[in-house]
Amino acid sequence: MTEPSDQAFADQTQDLLQRLRDAGHRLTTPRRAVIEALLILDTHPTADDLVANVASHYPEIHRSTIYRTLDALSEAGLVSHVHLGHGSAVYHLAGSHDHLHIVCSSCDRVAHADLGVLDDAKRKIQQRTGFEINPGHFAIPAICADCLESSSPGAC
Amino acid sequence: MTEPSDQAFADQTQDLLQRLRDAGHRLTTPRRAVIEALLILDTHPTADDLVANVASHYPEIHRSTIYRTLDALSEAGLVSHVHLGHGSAVYHLAGSHDHLHIVCSSCDRVAHADLGVLDDAKRKIQQRTGFEINPGHFAIPAICADCLESSSPGAC
């Protein structure tokens, strides 16, 4: 319980709580719990994953509170969410995962790529449409190499 | 009822129905209705738009039938759907709209761009991750020029 990693974990938690406070929000148990869960689940938890993780430690925390907490954290700029094609969004700490998410439509595996790969597209889209794309904020559906080999390309 | 555009409309409907048949499916009223609705709503109808449009002409056609019909049409390669960030997918006839969809997260306006703008990204992503992205199949969230000017850039 007093290992360096736990210390780092506690530090990160404190830092995030402080930033949440600085943004004008109160510090409460559910918010602590959601931040802890986000730090523990450092992959790409869906809202549902977060609900499950929080519930395992704090069964009294309600689902809707977690959604509201995620809203508050988003508003404070501490958390952002990414829509993976079909259905649920995944959440992660802002800054810690600023990269592009590429999801295999077939097996749901997620790859990451540097946001730089979209620089060219970003420039062209801005020139042609005036829209400024938001590359960290969405996932690109794709087919991973394994699924590409094992399945017929016609399946979409 | 006999104008050239109506003739073209009927021709397209017949063509699509024939292709559906060739793919081994039966021709039924609901399928005709969904195809007509897709031709009429040539923007980007959500499933709900389609349900509403079909219901206005054929009130007896059930919601779930429309979803199943869209499945059948997808399977036959006549229709594809695009996930716009939050929530619902939009459907359109395959081939007729092979372009990239860029959606303003703020005002929901949709811009189109040639798929070519992603060629560079596509190549880089394939090199680095082995994933083959599927550019026509998803929408990119963005901020349109108007919303970019009128709102603070911090809002995400």
Place this chain on the structure above:
DNA sequence: GCGCTCCTGCGACCATGTCGCAGGAGCGCA
């Protein structure tokens, strides 16, 4: 320690989509 105000738990609600069932209709075949 007080009290304002925000936050929480609860449960109902909504939207989008899926499923299983029983009956009806399309279409291949004779």
Place this chain on the structure above:
DNA sequence: TGCGCTCCTGCGACATGGTCGCAGGAGCGC
């Protein structure tokens, strides 16, 4: 033309992911 197999449909229940309104409780500034 008519028969019959099999697919398709209408229906309603269900699943999932998320939101909302309410009344009570807790954080935090003073």
